[in-house]
Amino acid sequence: MGQSTRMPVTAMLGASVFCSxxxxxxxxxxxxxxxxxxxxxxxxxxxxxxxxxSLVGALVTMFIGYASDRLPDRRILVLMAAVAGATGMGLVYFGRSQMAFIVAITVIWPxxxxxxxQNFAYVRVYYNARAPERAHFMITALRTVFSVAWVIVPPLAGYIAALYSVFDVFLLSALAYLACGVIFAAMMTDPATRIAAAPIAARDATGMRGFLPTPIIAGLVGILIINIAMRLVGLAMPLSIVTRLGGTVGDVGIYAGIAAALEIPFMLMWGYLGRWLTREAIxxxxxxxxxxxxxxxxxARSVMxxxxxxAINGIAAAALLSVTISYMQDAIKGRVGLSTSLMDVVGISATLAGAAVFGVLSAGGDYQLLLVAAAGFAVVGGLVMLAGNTRQLRMAPAD
Structure with missing residues (x-):
């Protein structure tokens, strides 16, 4: 792209990801x-x-991802999603009824x-066009901005819910959606930020129509299984802290805050190391x-x-929450929007599977057993990806 932009696009995208x-x-x-x-x-x-x-969300994100690779302007989809999110959260805040809540969460919010x-899809195609050598790193860097929101906002939301009303956190979410919409509406006034979909190749790199290469399938399955492990930890760890280790709800908040804070520097570290290591290896x-x-x-024998x-969790989670984004964005050659929607599909599938495993294994209140099972899922996911990517591990990094 030879046209120069008159806007601080990187800062605006960072603000948009933070609002997300x-x-x-x-x-x-x-x-x-x-x-x-x-x-x-x-x-x-x-x-x-x-x-x-969750199921509606999976279908919607796949449809939007499919459409985004054919639209003449990717900014439109982010703007539309922002409006939908603000409408759904606003309905919860203003409606305050079972019907409003159900309609908002199941129909509008997906x-x-x-x-x-789609925020990350736009980031990827923008930097692919502007500075392809920085595209993967910018995905990782902006994912850290998303984590910053998770460090700052939960305590603020808890304060608002305790001091005023729990419905007010939905107003905060609606305002964040609107802020993201305003950012992309402003970007639409600058023709240099318009990124059109590239022509879709009839065949992928393997020359086979309609099929993903075996290494990519193994990678996606492995990432899905690892995400199930992460969902199980998210469900079991707070309960284990309170019940088995005798901790408090405050300890759970400290645990979550430490985990989120450590992800930030380690995400930047993995973005830097991506110059020498393949994404598969990471x-x-x-x-x-x-x-x-x-x-x-x-x-563990204590909350401490x-x-x-x-410290160990921060290293692993930082890579698995950031490097997987750029990996999945390359899953379907020439289809960044559709590939990026795989993040949502994998996340939703992992949530549903994790909830099912949780329901079976936590029936007796044994959260330690649930954590051991989660460890098994993480290892199996890594081994599945390894089995299908032995050749890729010997290649030079894509960057």
């Missing part, structure tokens, strides 16, 4: 509280609502959920390292042990 992080970090801990405790939904109805929302992946190695961490934390082990 706010939309999740402000509301995710409070969905069940609003649905069950405040609005009176039963546990079964809330679980069914979340499952429906369209807003796609803002995260993901495989850190999938196995995650398994080691989970096994160690399952044997959990805190100290976050």
């Amino acid at each position: 992080g706010v939309t999740f970090a402000a509301t995710m801990p409070y969905g069940a509280i609003v649905g069950i405790e405040t609005l009176g939904l039963s546990n079964e109805h809330y679980a069914a609502m979340v499952s429906i929302s 369209f807003g959920f796609a803002m995260f992946s 993901i495989i190695g850190n999938g196995l390292l995650l398994g080691v961490y989970i096994l160690l934390v399952s044997q 042990d959990v805190f100290l082990l976050q």
Whole structure:
């Protein structure tokens, strides 16, 4: 692209990704509280609502990803997703009823959920066009900005919910969606930020129509299994801290804060090391390292042990939350939008599978067993990816 931009695009994209992080970090801990405790939904109805929302979200993100590779302007989809997200969160805030909550979460919000992946799809194609040598690193760097939101926003949202109303966190999310929409609306006034979809090649690099290469399939399956492990840890670790280790809800907040804070420098580290290591090697190695961490934390004897082990978790989680983005964006050659939507599909599938495993293994309240199972998932995921990518490990990094 020879046309120069008159806007600070990197700063604007960073602000957009941060706002995307706010939309999740402000509301995710409070969905069940609003649905069950405040609005009176039963546990079964809330679980069914979340499952429906997840499935609708998967379909929507795949459709949007498919469409984004054919639209003349990718900015439009991010703007539309921002408007949908603001509408859904705003409906919860202003409606404050079971019907408003159900409609917002299952019908409207799944369209807003796609803002995260399409944000990163735009980042990737923008830097592919402007500075291809920096594209992978910028994905990692901007993913750290998303993590910053998770460090800052949950305490703020908790303060707002405690001082005012739990519904107010949904207003905070709606405002973050609107801010992202304003950023992309402003960018649409600058023709230099318009990124059109490239012509779609009839065949991928393997020369086979309609099929992903075996290494990519193995990689995606491995990442899915590793994500199941991460979901299980997210469900089991807070409960283990409170029940088995005698910790408090405050300890859970400290644990989450340490984990999120450590991800930030390590994400930048992995972005830098990506110059010498392939993405496959980074993901495989850190999938196995995650398994080691989970096994160690399952044997923790105190809350302090959990805190100290976050140093290992930070290294592994930073790679698995950032490097996997650029890996999946290259899964379908020439289809960045559709490939990026795989992040949402993998995340949703891992959440559903993790919830099923959690339901089976936690029936007796044995969260230690659940953590051991999670460690097994992480190791198996790394080995699955390794089995299909032995040749890729001997190649030079894509960057």
